[in-house]
Amino acid sequence: MKKNIILYSTREGQTSKIANYIAEQLGLQSCDLVDLHQAEEMDLRQYEKVIIGASIRYGHFHKKLYQFIQINLDELQKAKAVFYCVNLTARKEGKDTPEGSAYIQSFLKKSPWTPDLIGVFAGALYYPRYRWFDRVMIRFIMTMTGGETDITKEVEYTDWEKVTQFTCKVDDL
Structure with a gap:
């Protein structure tokens, strides 16, 4: 059985907390949790699903997110890969969807990767x-x-x- 990998870029810990919650829901034994800031090029082919979560600070994702995507783009495009964004703006209705999140819309324009599924969650x-x-x-x-x-x-x-x-x-x- 292939495992899932959950990579996260967190500033104050809420994105990590969400990553851990997702891992619990999917089954901890089937998930590897990895801090995106510690990850470089990885062999993502060994995973059934790739889940990436990142937080917003002052309107931007951390540059490590874009670096990771660029380095691993081929594997991300071939994988079942999803993305979730954590930000305080998502506390407001309408800003908590991929369509209503200015951060996700900007991400989709800047990033060469289009995830299979996108989530937007309010932070802390x-x-x-x-x-x-x-x-x-x-x-x-x-x-x-x-x-x-x-x-x-x-x-x-x-x-x-x-x-x-x-x-x-x-x-x-």
Whole structure:
């Protein structure tokens, strides 16, 4: 039985938390979890499915995501490969779909890879964990977008039922 691989690019840990949740849903024994920032060229052919998750910070995915895709493009195009995006904008209805996510639309224009399935999940605010500059900037962004601005709070916006539904679709591929 081939395994699944779940690669993730996380900043504060929410994308990793979602990756672990997906692995639990698919069966931990059938999944390898790999930090995308530690991954280089990989033999993705040994996996039944390739799942990549990445978070947004200041409107952009980490450059390592695009580097990984470029290096592994041939194998990604041949694999059953899916992608999920984690961002705070997805806490708003309509921005939580591939069609409504400006980040996914931008990704699809920039990336040479088109995933078989795309998910968009709301992330989490971890104000107390942020460095001073990030806390100030994220609070400013949240003020502009009508979000939580109390810097003593940690708020998880992830809809775990939506993640479960995405995982069921992955399992059906």
